Amino acid sequence: MIDQKIKTAIDLVDYGLLRVAVATPEMKVADVDFNMAEIGKTVRLAKQKKSQIVLFPELCLTGYTCADLFFQQQLQQKVLESLPLLAQLSAAEEITLVVGAPVSVSGRLFNCAVFISGGKICGLVPKSFLPNSGEFYEQRWFCSAAERQSDSVLIGSQQVPFGSDLLFQAENFPAAVIGIEICEDAWSVVPPSGSQALAGATLLLNLSASPEILGKNAYRRALVASQSARCLAAYAYSSAGPNESSTDLVFSGHSLIAENGQIMAETERFQFDTQLALADIDLDRLQGERQRNNTFGAGNPEQAFRLQRFKIPSLTVDKLYRSIAKTPFVPPDDAERAARCQEIFQLQTSGLMKRLRHTGSRKVVIGLSGGLDSTLALLVSVKAFDRLGLDRNGIIALTMPGFGTTERTRGNAEELAEQLAVTLKVIPIDKAVQQHFRDLEHDPDQHDITYENSQARERTQILMDKANQVGGLVIGTGDLSELALGWCTYNGDHMSMYAVNCGVPKTLVRYLVDWCSREEFSGRISTILEDVCATPVSPELLPPDADGNIDQLTEQVVGPYELHDFFLYQVVRMHFSPKKVLMLAEQVFADEYSRSELLKWLRQFYRRFFSQQFKRSCLPDGPKVGTVALSPRGDWRMPSDAAVTLWLEQLEGLE
Structure with missing residues (x-):
């Protein structure tokens, strides 16, 4: 207690x-x-x-x-x-x-x-x-x-x-x-x-x-x-x-x-x-x-x-x-967390295996960035192929370096694909996106949403067309937290043919990859996975800094994922009021965030959760793995044009 x-x-x-x-x-x-x-x-x-x-x-x-x-x-x-x-x-x-x-x-x-x-x-x-x-x-x-x-x-x-x-x-x-x-x-x-x-x-x-x-x-x-x-x-x-x-x-x-x-x-x-x-x-x-x-x-x-x-x-x-879980999706106990990771990995793997068996597909296509989400999707695909007795060559990992790609993430992606013995293809997107900018009459020095989303949609186009070329399935890499916040490009990384990570929140993805590094793989593969876990979360759509490091940090823009996953659980799983969510957040985060910071990110959560529902209303198939899921065919049915006013009003005056 x-x-x-x-x-x-x-x-x-x-x-x-x-x-x-x-x-x-x-x-x-x-x-x-x-x-x-x-x-x-x-x-x-x-x-x-x-x-x-x-x-x-x-x-x-x-x-x-x-x-x-x-x-x-x-x-x-x-x-x-x-x-x-x-x-x-x-x-x-x-x-x-x-x-x-x-x-x-x-x-x-x-x-x-x-x-x-x-x-x-x-x-x-x-x-x-x-x-x-x-x-x-x-x-x-x-x-x-x-x-x-x-x-x-x-x-x-x-x-x-x-x-x-x-x-x-x-x-x-x-x-x-x-x-x-x-x-x-x-x-x-x-x-x-x-x-x-x-x-x-x-x-x-x-x-x-x-x-x-x-x-x-x-x-x-x-x-x-x-x-x-x-x-x-x-x-x-x-x-x-x-x-x-x-x-x-x-x-x-x-x-x-x-x-x-x-x-x-x-x-x-x-x-x-x-x-x-x-x-x-x-x-x-x-x-x-x-x-x-x-x-x-x-x-x-x-x-x-x-x-x-x-x-x-x-x-x-x-x-x-009363015990309040700071990370409701991630058990603090090592043994319990490992058991949960094993169960989730099996759920993801079995879901993909069923889809491959049903379609008769012997090939899948994955956009591999070197980040956590795409790495987890690749590991799930490898395990599914192994269990089905399929050749790992049928897993086609595409790295598509763009304006924000760093040597660290690209290097990890390419070496991981090599170590796992999957097929690696490198397709730079710079020239295609620049041509797209010219067609749109968009200034490439204007780093706005058009600049970012053009890259995401170009990558998705390549993935989809490559899947058609080889007769395979595009494996989605986006996670549950990104879906909750709408932190994905509509008809870009938002879309796939089967989304293996859609039920896994961001705070758990890192632990899943870490668990895989210790329990499912070894040697050089484990070392690469450890570095992937240590890499900051970023879409890498903006140019790196002067030293070639990631300059675009997701959590500086949308807020800390540890907070958003906490909010997601309390709002969607528990259906608590904004006032109660804030009170609970204060119990576990008061030593790390001020009340004004908690309010700032809670408002951000509600605004994005309501405004981005249209992306969740047309999600590709993917397995539910926990008590929170956002599929429009399953746990969460919400109008895309619902007003957030009532929820934000309750937060007013709580500063």
């Missing part, structure tokens, strides 16, 4: 975030006063950490292992007397808490979750599935939720809603809808949380007393993570700790918080003192995921629910209990 530092305090609710804590407090079996005192300490600790909701384990007021003591009138009465005191605690600390307690209703004893907020007991949710095999004997003491005879129960002077059909919604934060299940409910074939999620619950709470046996913690993690993913929800799970009776079992206090399949936080197991784990849940994100998932939209809950209202306190925080 990463405590992400914040430069400017933010209101959690304003950004769609909810701070949730799961607790495993110190406790004594059957000692309600002691347990109440520890719950109070834990609530105050959670409040210090600015939690808005804190979840406690199953039957935490008494302990899960009371056995036949659950029938003792004195114990039951003590529990009932304690609940109003917890309500007072919730009001004093301005926090919502959910505790486990045995409660008698209509002559039946139920294992309940008690939802308490704002000085009020908002509802009691009884356990639905009572395990009664192996080490469990719950049916000896408790009745199932299906056996309830009443919709409410009198606690003190308050008539409290009672039943497994309760959901709890924050009146000042409508996205915060909470569903509750208890321990075994989650392990059942059809957990109640599924229906709760379909009815709108975005946060699912589980009060548990899960005894520990060999290997169970891994299964528990998988269960919590998968249920959060299946329900497109956050799932908080609080489990009883080792202070429970050890007569026959040991409890570990393994409490977890997951969001949409990812474990966000968890407690340390086998600790006798109080354990607390926190996470900031992004409810905006969860609602967005649901809106885009038509399978979720088509689902119907198996029962009707009664909605109970409560209030979430608004508060500002100075750090987030």
Whole structure:
């Protein structure tokens, strides 16, 4: 878990975030006063950490292992007397808490979750599935939720809603809808949380007393993570700790918080003192995921629910209990990154292999510049040819030096083609482009968009005509980030017959080439690939500097790709508002970019993303490799003439 530092305090609710804590407090079996005192300490600790909701384990007021003591009138009465005191605690600390307690209703004893907020007991949710095999004997003491005879129960002077059909919604934060299940409910074939999620619950709470046996913690993690993913929800799970009776079992206090399949936080197991784990849940994100998932939209809950209202306190925080990926497309862990590179390379290779098999083509044509994108496309083509058993001579690499080509990139391109044993053709474009300038009556000393795009389109014409000549396919080299920004020449490098890099963002391209240098190739080839990775990103359409080095640096013109890929993920994958994208960017880039710089490049991103959609509306075929893709036939459908005004307006005044 990463405590992400914040430069400017933010209101959690304003950004769609909810701070949730799961607790495993110190406790004594059957000692309600002691347990109440520890719950109070834990609530105050959670409040210090600015939690808005804190979840406690199953039957935490008494302990899960009371056995036949659950029938003792004195114990039951003590529990009932304690609940109003917890309500007072919730009001004093301005926090919502959910505790486990045995409660008698209509002559039946139920294992309940008690939802308490704002000085009020908002509802009691009884356990639905009572395990009664192996080490469990719950049916000896408790009745199932299906056996309830009443919709409410009198606690003190308050008539409290009672039943497994309760959901709890924050009146000042409508996205915060909470569903509750208890321990075994989650392990059942059809957990109640599924229906709760379909009815709108975005946060699912589980009060548990899960005894520990060999290997169970891994299964528990998988269960919590998968249920959060299946329900497109956050799932908080609080489990009883080792202070429970050890007569026959040991409890570990393994409490977890997951969001949409990812474990966000968890407690340390086998600790006798109080354990607390926190996470900031992004409810905006969860609602967005649901809106885009038509399978979720088509689902119907198996029962009707009664909605109970409560209030979430608004508060500002100075750090987030939430990990924010600085490079959302590039895992920071070396092993995970290598595994992802291998998977993407296989996806690219397999996509090209299918196209070659379908067309019967035994030749491909690639414009090889010596830059990252064209190098990756060449490596994909080589691997595809090798897997198909085709001669690498069928890969025709064209270097087409122009006005901005440097010796470094040209040298790398030509030597790489030679080392890989592909066919190399060198076709200078200077004279053809100069003739084109004369035909257009364009001054060659005017280094404008005509000067640049004439070179890109000349190269594309050569590639297309060469492909016709040899009966092959032109392999596109442009990447996902270039497509997002429209940093490509329409009907120039924008066009190909199959685009192998179209799903790969720029920040990942470099790692893919680096991975290939270490895992797929060796010797001199690896050395060349390492230098390609170290070469600045440039289209090389403007003349080099006086020393023959690259003078036209892409990131100085359109902005840093690390920022644009971050923006791309938050805008297209998460659909966050500009204000939220900026806030998240500040969390991870504040030490490198000022707020004004972040705003500058975010405005640039929105302007280019909207204005350049027409290029994405007619993209060539190419494989999707990750969760973000911009193909008009797949993930992204957008009118080419949509106005960006609404998005830019929100950024105004945030300087």
